[in-house]
Amino acid sequence: MSSAEQPNATKTNTDDDGMSWWYRWLCKIAGVIGGISCAIAGVWNCVTVNPLNIAAGVWMILNACVLFLCEVPFCCQFIEFANAVAARADKLKPWQKAFFYCGMALFPIFLSISITTLFGNAIAFATGVLYGLASLGKKGDGVSYARLQHQKQGDEEKLTGTVEGEGQ
Numbered sequence: 001m002s003s004a005e006q007p008n009a010t011k012t013n014t015d016d017d018g019m020s021w022w023y024r025w026l027c028k029i030a031g032v033i034g035g036i037s038c039a040i041a042g043v044w045n046c047v048t049v050n051p052l053n054i055a056a057g058v059w060m061i062l063n064a065c066v067l068f069l070c071e072v073p074f075c076c077q078f079i080e081f082a083n084a085v086a087a088r089a090d091k092l093k094p095w096q097k098a099f100f101y102c103g104m105a106l107f108p109i110f111l112s113i114s115i116t117t118l119f120g121n122a123i124a125f126a127t128g129v130l131y132g133l134a135s136l137g138k139k140g141d142g143v144s145y146a147r148l149q150h151q152k153q154g155d156e157e158k159l160t161g162t163v164e165g166e167g168q
Contacts, residue, residue: 018134018137018138019094019134023130023134026130027071027127027130027131027134028071028072030123030126030127030130031067031070031071031072031101031124031127032067032068032071032072033123034067034101034105034121034123034124034125034126034127035063035064035065035067035068035071035124036064037119037120037121037122037123037124038060038061038063038064038067038105038120038121038123038124039060039061039064040120041057041060041116041117041119041120041121042056042057042058042059042060042061042063042064042108042120043057043061044057044116044120045057045060045108045112045114045116045117045120046058046061050112052111052112053112053114055111055112056108056109056111056112056117057108059107059108059111060108060117060120060121063104063105063108063121063124066104067101067124067127069082069085069086069089070085070086070089070097071086071089073085073086093135094131094132094134094135095131095132095135097128097131098128098129098130098131098132098134098135099128099132100128101124101125101127101128101131102125102128102129102132103128104124104128105121105122105124105125105128106121106125108120108121109121
């Protein structure tokens, strides 16, 4: 493999997940907005006497930090390992990110269910849902689906014709 072909091989490996550029940006923007909402709601949740609310608020603030580290590492330039975390997060498959983000968003809700935790984690959970939808892949075209259905119908007719032919 020549040195000119090597960058192209790494480029196709990163674009392997089937996400278009605008959907990738939509997921990143949702992650940033989810991080902001988690941080604001987490700080608001910590202003209480109930220890479970404080624990949920601290977890929400940690969720915000993780979302910022994974989605927009340039916002965390003061953290030395931010680029390494972002590089590792970019290597994850969309379903892995979906599982991780949805799990992170659900944990504070289990700790303390309130309006603040629900609305604070809703956008972070939606980011996980967007990555989950990306893992399903692109929508198929109508022509190949119709061709598949026609072939399936033909196979069923052959099968029923054989069964009826044996009975006679």
